[in-house]
Amino acid sequence: MMRPYQPKKNVQKKAYYTDRFWVAPRIPEEPVPENSPYAEDLKAVKKACKVLNAYIQRGQLVIYINPEENVAALKALKETRGYEMLSELSAVDFLAQRGGFEVFYQLLNLSEARRLRVKCFVKENQAVESVNPLFRSADWAEREMWDLMGVKVNNHPYLKRLIMPDDWEGHPLRKDYPLEGDEFAQWYEVDKIFGKEARDIIGPENRDPGRVDRYDTERFARLGHEVPRGAPAEMADKEEETPLSYQEEEGVFLIEKFSEENSKVLDKRK
């Protein structure tokens, strides 16, 4: 009886061996100290929307909010708390574990050199409100997030694939997208230029740059044993010796041969 097909949620490389009793240590998540500037930031966000969780990790405040209130939180932080720059905006794929993405906004307060990360959990088909009106840098960041991760963004001015070609199918940075690319990716050029039916004629892509095929006369010229290009394999044993000769050997008109002896090698610069 065939095993039922399990959807491969995470096809990235996994650890080959894990000790059965290994518990990975966690980075300490300190509570927000009372009178610190981070506490006021937290209060400002709490006024604007519901904060699920907030802690300080490696010196940066991390705030968890609901995805619906991301514009409200960022507006509050920008106007009242002086976080004028959105340095980073992207998503982390937790489809296998929790069926959604963690979208994070990395903010920077220029005047007081403080950084803050606002995170929200977006379910798979849930869309995120675009932050473009507040920060123009979100325009490209959201396009790249949509392109590579597949997190939909509402009323974005020009939501189109940014890095992949426009007609690409699938989102490459997802965990269920193999590193070598799925079937569509491996045959993308062949399908576009020659069509699906040319797949078996052309054959799969050779991803091993070092592979040299002894009888492949299309891609390799056998110097010293010339065989016409595209010659069939059985021509292989009928190659005659074609010695390599350069025209410079017996000297070229007007060009003096370069001689190593009377040339000087500069060892000191300038």
Next chain:
Amino acid sequence: MVRYDLRHLGENFYDRMMELLETGTKPGEVAIFLFEIGDFSPIQKSADLVKEAGHELLNSLKFNEVDWTIMVRRKQ
């Protein structure tokens, strides 16, 4: 710590090794030498040479089928 590859000298690497121990390393520094096994005589010979020169032989390992490596700490 310095590493010297003497495999290209084949059998007669002893004087080059001793010369390197004198000039190529600082006092108390560890030097790692790599040489060919040949007929297994260089292993014992190199250990004796190092011992009589007063340096401390830290380790002597088989590197692969044809090579041997020794770790020597130069005397102060």
Next chain:
Amino acid sequence: MQQTNKLRPFFENLNFERDDNHMVINFGPQHPSAHGQLRLILELDGEQIVKAVPDIGYLHRGMEKMAENMIYNEFLPTTDRMDYIAATSNNYAFALAVERLLGIEDKVPRRAKVIRMMLLELNRIISHLFWLATHALDVGAMSVFLYCFREREFAMDLMEDYCGARLTHSAVRIGGVPLDLPEGWLGQLAKFVNELPGNIKDYEDLLTENRIWRMRLEGVGVIDQEMAKSWGCTGIMLRGSGIEYDIRKEEPYELYDEVEFDVPVTDSCDSYGRYKLYMEEMRQSVRIIHQLINMYEETEPQLMAHVPQYISAPKEDIMTQNYALMQHFVLVTQGMRPPVGEVYVPTESPKGELGFYINSQGDPYPYRLKVRAPSFWHCGILQDLLPGTYIADVVTIIGNTNIVFGEIDR
């Protein structure tokens, strides 16, 4: 046997004939001054640009995807290929991010920190010289191109003496520096750094008061403060608009707090102001390197941090002690396992704020690695910056924003 209709699918062939006399041209991926593979779709009204749509992705190698399939040390050489003009700044940014993730930043020995900073500042000089060369060549000053590349050769020779490569340095490891400085390297570095201010003065004599240079650069690519902050511009693009923010000063990492240098700022907001900043920043790098050369002498010779569970021991311990060998074997084959958590670490690369966001779930492979590349947004800003300018200014603005496509497409 190409079917002709296959080669012209509808979306590639943009509508070239517009009725209201706007011409759409491709500032194509293969363009001498495109600084790499930038396809800029420009809608022109005569010579003036009405709409600009940068189309990127021609140099996309999927580095973030590769990061998820490689252990941390394995990914380090890939970071060379991001900003290939100054490779060590990417290596360093990645190494610092992983060190902060592991929490071993203070365990990195002092000599390694001094060597790292020397390499970083040397890379900053290499990157700025390359920027000046290509920017001047795009605008038309051929001789500056040749002078800059000659100076850059000496700096590249220094990098090659240290790490063996001119372009893909991989000169930094997680937890320290692989090699000590070769003999005579400090002397050559001092000689190079002593000559550089003289050469910078030559370039400034050539360019700063040059009528053509000023006409081509002044008032071109004006980025006001609001637009710079909103678009996330960092580095010299931000300091050119009057906002004094340098991560080396504001959030000091490594030994930047022990080294005095000042951060040049101008509020002229245009390309000419940024050009002056680049020249001044090169002088500051020279100043930093002078102080670092003096600091190098009194550091003791340890190079890598001593954290056995994450970083393997030095080679002499591995070859002599059994436990160090076993630990080294596990770290090399399975890779180190960082704690669960995430970290975002910004550093000041020659192009701007280069940040690494690493989310780790305790496996030897990073769960998610996002690279905050400064050139990504400096290329995005072209979308808003170019409408209204002329085609000749496009070349100047692209040269001035110092964008590198290895970083943009990753």
